[in-house]
Amino acid sequence: MNNTIDGIYYDMLIMDNIKTKEDAIKYISNYLENKGYVNEQYVNATIKREHVYPTGLATKPIGIAVPHSERENVIEPAVIMGILKKPIEFCKMEDSKSKINVGVVFLLALKGENSHLNYLRNIVNYCKDEENLKKLYYAESKDEAYKIFMSQILKFD
Template identity: 50%
Template sequence: MGSANETEHTFYDAAILSEAKTKRDVISFLAKDLFEKGYVNEDYCKATLEREDNYPTGLATKPIGIAVPHSNPENVLKEAIVVAIIPKAVKFAEMGNNASLIDVGIVFMLALKGENNHLNYLKNIVNYFKQQENVLSFHALRSKTQMKSILLQDILKVQQ
């Protein structure tokens, strides 16, 4: 099926976090899930929480913010990206501005090995969510299958 590309072995998943009340809840739940599936090591959760405190990843997309928490590559065993919808938005600090809090309703947990990968994915995510209607329609989804399909085809544009 064509030439191999770097996304071929990446695991993609989707979650709906109805119970999440804080960014810590969101990151802990997603990191625990990735750890249990063997994609990240036991330090990933703590490292991602610390990184988020020091280098926040909240993006003030309208009308609902998104966040892209991730850890350093040494905590990643196998690459994975999980998108989560948080029906009742939680506070994340804004990227580049710790003092500014954003109501985040969509989170992309990135477990990637190379810094360039983060930047490529981030660019695709930001481009997709520049459109308010994309933010609204994605945040309204309650089907993990649909979320994953949009993640792969429309946001990340992964060839399958």
Template identity: 35%
Template sequence: MNLLDLFDEQLVHFDLEAESSDELLGKMVEYLEKRNLVKDTYRQAVIEREHKFPTGLPTKVMSIAIPHTDVVHVNQSCISITRLKKPVSFREMGNSNNVVEVNLVFMLALNGSQDHLKVIQKLISLFSLEDVMKDLQKANSKKQLLNTVFQAIHEMETI
């Protein structure tokens, strides 16, 4: 599986607003449902999983969340990206007592059971690159945001 194939400009959203992580996840799932990329069970499953296994990830530049759920809820693998107008609270991955104010969400909808761990590891590596995070924060278009992701992934894979 090529990680770059999971991204689509139509699944990138700017300035989305939500009062809670549940509301945000619901809005993001709507876009996936309209394109028939996920089953009607995905919404509830991704919200429940986020409650049990939080995915908020603080970085030096801005906080990220990587919500996802089981493969049985996915029709076609993809990654949806949302940069928020204002941060939304998520609980921290690995320390659910902490709350992080998330600015950027990478929602995974993967239908291959082996893919989740590999994709999450690659994304976390990407998020650890401060220059990339700054470029993601500064991006002012879907195309610019995706180009930043593509370039960083390409560079990681050629190292």
């Protein structure tokens, strides 16, 4: 399976034993750093940005988050979806003092391709529908979740 489309790498991870938003960001960022997609500053820059500009969205039945960093920390562009076995707390995007339980994290490592906003729009449009999000979060397998991610969220056939 080729996970690269138009020069952007896509993948999805199932994340066990993640207890904090920092752990989730580290887990996905380290995965990308080991593959050569982001530099060693990416993880800390993304965590720092998440503390200043939270990315949690209170979708139902489970929240989502869309952390990202500045383009100078990206070597090659990538978008990774991580499904958490146990939800973790993120701060809400529109109210940094409010916390929500997040079960799906979309980490964006982009240099400007289609901008973060286009990805965010596709993610939010899909995840604001409760039935869609249930189908994704409770997918029976990693393959099924990946197919939803690629075809229904990102709109690749």
